[in-house]
Amino acid sequence: MIELQHxxxxxxxxxxxxxxxxxxxxxxxRAEYVSIMGPSGSGKSTLLNLVGLLDRATSGQxxxxxxxxxxxxxxxxxxxxxxxIGFVFxxxxxxxxxxxxxxxxxxxVLAAVPVDQRKARVAAALQTLNLTDRAxxxxxxxxxxxxxxxxxxxxxxxxxxxxxxDEPTGNLDHKSGGDVIDTLEAxxxxxxxxxxxxxxxxxxxxxxxxxxxxxxRVEADTPA
Amino acid sequence: xxxxxxxxxxxxALRGYPTRTLLMLLAMAIGVAxxxxxxxxxxxxxxxxxxxxxxxxxxLLIVLPGRSETAGANPTTMMGETxxxxxxxxxxxxxxxxxxxxxxxxxxGSADIRWRGRQREVTVIGxxxxxxxxxxxxxxxxxxxxxxxxxxxxxxxxxxxxxxRELFGATRAVGEWLxxxxxxxxxxxxxxxxxxxxxxxxxxxxMIPVASAQQLFNTPSLFRILVxxxxxxxxxxxxxxIVDTLxxxxxxxxxxxxxxxxxxxxxxxxxxSALTYAVGGIAAISLMVAGILIMNVMLxxxxxxxxxxxxxxxxxxxxxxxxxxxxxxxxxxxALGAGSGLxxxxxxxxxxxxxxxxxxxxxxxxxxxxxxxxxLSTGLLFSLLPARRAARLDPVLALARR
Numbered sequence: 001m002i003e004l005q006h007x008x009x010x011x012x013x014x015x016x017x018x019x020x021x022x023x024x025x026x027x028x029x030r031a032e033y034v035s036i037m038g039p040s041g042s043g044k045s046t047l048l049n050l051v052g053l054l055d056r057a058t059s060g061q062x063x064x065x066x067x068x069x070x071x072x073x074x075x076x077x078x079x080x081x082x083x084x085i086g087f088v089f090x091x092x093x094x095x096x097x098x099x100x101x102x103x104x105x106x107x108x109v110l111a112a113v114p115v116d117q118r119k120a121r122v123a124a125a126l127q128t129l130n131l132t133d134r135a136x137x138x139x140x141x142x143x144x145x146x147x148x149x150x151x152x153x154x155x156x157x158x159x160x161x162x163x164x165x166d167e168p169t170g171n172l173d174h175k176s177g178g179d180v181i182d183t184l185e186a187x188x189x190x191x192x193x194x195x196x197x198x199x200x201x202x203x204x205x206x207x208x209x210x211x212x213x214x215x216x217r218v219e220a221d222t223p224a
Numbered sequence: 225x226x227x228x229x230x231x232x233x234x235x236x237a238l239r240g241y242p243t244r245t246l247l248m249l250l251a252m253a254i255g256v257a258x259x260x261x262x263x264x265x266x267x268x269x270x271x272x273x274x275x276x277x278x279x280x281x282x283x284l285l286i287v288l289p290g291r292s293e294t295a296g297a298n299p300t301t302m303m304g305e306t307x308x309x310x311x312x313x314x315x316x317x318x319x320x321x322x323x324x325x326x327x328x329x330x331x332x333g334s335a336d337i338r339w340r341g342r343q344r345e346v347t348v349i350g351x352x353x354x355x356x357x358x359x360x361x362x363x364x365x366x367x368x369x370x371x372x373x374x375x376x377x378x379x380x381x382x383x384x385x386x387x388x389r390e391l392f393g394a395t396r397a398v399g400e401w402l403x404x405x406x407x408x409x410x411x412x413x414x415x416x417x418x419x420x421x422x423x424x425x426x427x428x429x430x431m432i433p434v435a436s437a438q439q440l441f442n443t444p445s446l447f448r449i450l451v452x453x454x455x456x457x458x459x460x461x462x463x464x465x466i467v468d469t470l471x472x473x474x475x476x477x478x479x480x481x482x483x484x485x486x487x488x489x490x491x492x493x494x495x496x497s498a499l500t501y502a503v504g505g506i507a508a509i510s511l512m513v514a515g516i517l518i519m520n521v522m523l524x525x526x527x528x529x530x531x532x533x534x535x536x537x538x539x540x541x542x543x544x545x546x547x548x549x550x551x552x553x554x555x556x557x558x559a560l561g562a563g564s565g566l567x568x569x570x571x572x573x574x575x576x577x578x579x580x581x582x583x584x585x586x587x588x589x590x591x592x593x594x595x596x597x598x599x600l601s602t603g604l605l606f607s608l609l610p611a612r613r614a615a616r617l618d619p620v621l622a623l624a625r626r
Contacts, residue, residue, distance in 0.1 A: 054538060054619045075542045082540020089623060093535045097240035107539045109229045154539070 001161065001193060002028040002051060007060035009046055009216075020046040022216035024060070028195065028209075030161065033188045035207035036197045043216040044197045045166060051195065052085050052164045053077045065161070082111050086155030086192075088184075090167035092147045094139040094154075100146075101126065101135040104153045111158060125153045129183060145176025152183055156192070163187060165196045169203060181206065225545055234552040238560075241525070245557065248514075248521050252561020252599055253568055255511035259595035260569025260587045262507045265576070266500030268585030273496060275584075277489045281358050283325075283456055284485040287318075287449040287466055308474045309445030312374055312434065317473060318451055321465045323458040328355040329374065330448040331437040335405040337430060339391050346387060347429045348404060350437020358452050361426060366398040366413030369433055377435035381409040385417045386427040404430060405440050459484055504591050508598055514561070515602025522554050522610035526617075533614050534622025543615035550611035551604060558603025562596045569595075 009021040020043045028034055036044045049055040050062070053069060062070045069080060094103045101122050108118045126132045129149050139147055148168060155163055165184060169177030181203065188194040198204050212220040238245045289310045315329040331350030336343055353371035355361070361368075368382055381402060388397045397411045415426045438444060453462040463482050470480045526533065533546060541549075569587065576585040 049620050052538070054623075075544070078537070078540050078542040078545075080540075081538060087538045091531075091623075093531060093538075093623060095532055095535070097236055106536075109233070110225055110536070110539055110541050110545060112225050112229075158540075 001030040001065055002026070003061075003063040004051075005061040005063075007050065007057045007062065009043075009050060009055065010058045019216050021050070021057070024216075024218060026211070026218065026221075028193060031188065031191045031193055033185070033194045033208040034196070034211060035204040035209070036195065036211045036213060037199070037201070037204040038213035038219070042213040044213045046216075047213070048164050048166055048195065048197045051162070052087055053081050082107055083158055084160050084162060086158070086160040086163045088148070088151055088155050088163065088165040088168045090170040092139070092144075092151045092171070094147055094151060096139050099136050099138055100131065100142065100150045103139070103150055104157055106154060107158045121157060122153075125157050129153050143176065144172045145179050148172060148176070148180045149183055152180070152187070156187060160192070162193045162195065165194070167198055167200075168196065169198070169200065177203075225548070230548055230552045231556065233549055234556045237525075237529075237549075237553050238556060241528075244521060244525070248518060248557050249561045249564060251514045251517045252511075252558055252603075253565035255507070255514040256562045256565025256595045256599050257569035257572060258510050259504055259507040259598075260566060260592055261572045261576075262503040263500050263591035264569070264573040264585040264587035265583075266496065266503050267588050267591075268576070268583040270493065270496030270500060271584045271586075272582060273492045274489060277485065277492065281360065281450070281452060281485060283453040283459060284358065285451040285453060285459065285463055285466065286483045286485070287451060287470070288481045288483065289445070290479060290481060308477065308479050309443075310449055310470075310480065311444055311446065312438070314470055314473055315446065315449045316374065317469055318449065318466060320469075321462060323454050323462045323465070324451055325454045326354040326358050326452040328352055328358050328450040329434045329446045330355075330450060331434055331441065331443075332447045333437065333441040335440065337387070337391070338403040339400065342391050344387070344390060348437060348440065349429050349431045350434040350440075351431060352434055354452075355431070355450070358450055362416040363413050364416035366411070368413050369431060370412075372433070374433075375435050376433065377439050378433050379407065379409045379436065380412045380433065382413040382415060382431040383411055384415050384425070384427040384429050387430060388414045402430075404432065407436070407440060409436070456486065459486060500588070500591075504594075508595070511595065511598045512602055514599070515558075515606045518554055518558060518603050519606035519609060522550060522607050523613070525553070526550065526610045526614045530617065530622045533617050534619040537617070537619040538623065546615040546617075547611040550614050551607045554603045554607030554611075555600065558599050561603075562599035565599070566592060566596060 004024050004026040007021055007024040008019065011018045011020055024047065036047060038044045046055065050057055057070060060070070061068060064080070064084065069077070072080065095106070098106070104122045104125055105118055108121065123132070126135050129152070131146065131149060131153065134142060134146055139150070142150065163184070168180055168184065172180060184194055184196070185206070196203065196207060204210055208223070210222045211218055287310065289308070312329060315327055318324060318327055328351050333348050334345055335348045336345050351369065352374050353369050356368045364385065366382070369380065370378060372378060381404065383397065392400065397414055400411050402409050402411055409432060417427060432440070451462060451466060453459045463484060466482050467478060467480065471478045536546060573585045573587055576583065
């Protein structure tokens, strides 16, 4: 489902070229649960951004469900992000002035889904995550774990095939981090492809497939 | 994203930062209100002056003895040499045109008036019955000069309100005999005080039949002849008729000057309209300043909300959608500002009208409309740059910042 071929990503720092990703070849199947680990600067976040179409490769090919997405226009990439990819961030990135329900609704608003459908889908998503009673709270009235679960509801509201999580528990205590991981894994069991970038060895070890990165290259790729 | 989603998102963003929104609204509102108030003042002044002039008489032509080559009302025409006097017969001859509705001869001099030992020097006007209608004057008591033949020197007079008060006090003036110079006149009417009237102050004059004035001042000549045309369109033909008729009567000499009221009026109208446009334009500059403020504020808003914009991109907002959202916010801001500015401006104009009832300070429609239009278009124009900057934002960098 995700196929990366000879992906390179170079950054220009001053007059020096830094190879953030250096000839990455990676295939991830539908419904896989993959963790990407590695020290800071190993290129794991860059890889995630690239898979999430937030960044473009300097060279190489990226096939998503067999479609070459490296050559898509900005608008097509935006559409692909909206429908096929979900993001969960370390810092949650909820819009502070919108309620929990409105935050979850946002991708549907951008996709111009009719209002009545939107409301029903948001209600269902909140129900699944046991957050119905928090629907009309603003983010600052929610706990960290609740915020991250709202963010997960938002990432999955358009029913994407891929869920990308960048340090999803990085800002959370152990208990609520556990809740968040349970939520993500439950989604994976229902068929979503889950890719988690993390520093946390314990979290990384839970994944069925572990990719270890160093200096922009895949150092180890261990299937469960 | 449909229009409702865009506007509710923009509205939410505005409400999310109330201080910023209020300050911007204030800037925009002051700009629009300035345009409305200043143009309404200009328009008020214009209407005040035109009202003043039309209160002197409508479709009025003024015939002066003497002629200079330069047309218009300048000191030379007013005091030019008088080869031949205007006479009562000249005035009578002007009645022959079908396009002439009314004619009033005018003779002016000053004389002492006396009543029971009280004495005062006043301006005495010799004229006829039609003067009242030509000048739109009103009486407060009695009657105006009788509509007799113009050459009949009836010993009656109509006095101004001030003279009645000063001379007669509490005594009833109508019916009393008054001495003007060495002749006796009976008071038959009192003028009502006029709210506005440029030129002769009716309050301080005494009016007598023109023939009586000619006897009193011992002169056969007239100071002016006022001619009222039937309509505005007939003014040029009446003017030609007057010049031709009097030339014929004055042995082929073109020795009169005819001034039309409308020419003077049109000039003032133009001057004040230009003034209104000028102050409106100056006020519009403040609107442009408000537009630049909007740009600044939107630029700050974009950098304040970098993470939010990055998030919208990650959630699948196309660059065009980001541009739309930012511009909708600016448009909403300027629309609200323009709306409250319009209310503020109209309120201020109403206050001016209340405080100075003589000044009909109404903002012209074009000014209000263009103020709102300028407000909206500056809002849109100046949000273009911030919106495009937001659309170009790199989502990876935007989301990395926290």
